[in-house]
Amino acid sequence: MAAHAHHDAPGPALTLAARGAVERGGEQWTDLRATVFEALADFEKPASAYDVTEAVSKRLDRRVAANSVYRILDLFVGTNVAMRVESRNAYLANAHPDCRHDCIFLVCDGCGSTTHIDDDRIADQVRGAASATGFTPVRPVLEVRGRCVACATPAAIDKSGLDR
Structure with a gap:
């Protein structure tokens, strides 16, 4: 982190x-x-x-x-x-x-909750990979889609029917 x-x-x-x-x-x-x-x-x-x-x-x-x-x-x-x-x-x-980081979001496909995390190592790797191709990154935004803890429980999955 x-x-x-x-x-x-x-x-x-x-x-x-x-x-x-x-x-x-x-x-x-x-x-x-x-x-x-x-x-x-x-x-x-x-x-x-x-x-x-x-x-x-x-x-x-x-x-x-x-x-x-x-x-x-x-x-x-x-x-x-x-x-x-x-x-x-x-x-x-x-x-x-007052703290500037690239945005890394964890977006739940079940309930729509979104968690923002700061991990400068990941952001630096993304910026480095972009720069290595000659691309100049300005504002990287990473979004990971999936399920939050509450929606990943078997009962929540059964109710939603999404992971059958």
């Missing part, structure tokens, strides 16, 4: 860390951006931009344009405040926005 410890910041501390990351990226932390981040952070699983838009609209008691939320989510990915799960076209709040 990575050679350092993460200091996950829950609740208001996470929002403050996200704000700092956005501002260090040269952007302003607006009320709408704060609301989008807080809505995203409330999701337990990766959320689509439409899910986030709906949550923000409910919080603000007015309809918010999905394209505005998409732009904010893209900004968040660019400033390491959020991570994008490519195969799900969904986003997760980054629990440690």
Whole structure:
């Protein structure tokens, strides 16, 4: 695993860390951006931009344009405040926005849960393999599809019928 410890910041501390990351990226932390981040952070699983838009609209008691939320989510990915799960076209709040790693996701095909892991050795190997071909990697994203512990139990497999 990575050679350092993460200091996950829950609740208001996470929002403050996200704000700092956005501002260090040269952007302003607006009320709408704060609301989008807080809505995203409330999701337990990766959320689509439409899910986030709906949550923000409910919080603000007015309809918010999905394209505005998409732009904010893209900004968040660019400033390491959020991570994008490519195969799900969904986003997760980054629990440690002050620490930059390539994204390695474990995506459960059963329940949809997604776990982000940091392993700099794997990321460095992927970057090295890409570089060896003359390709310049910018933002590697690795996704491993499979089953989480809860969905991999025989009872869960029998119920889903997926592994018969």
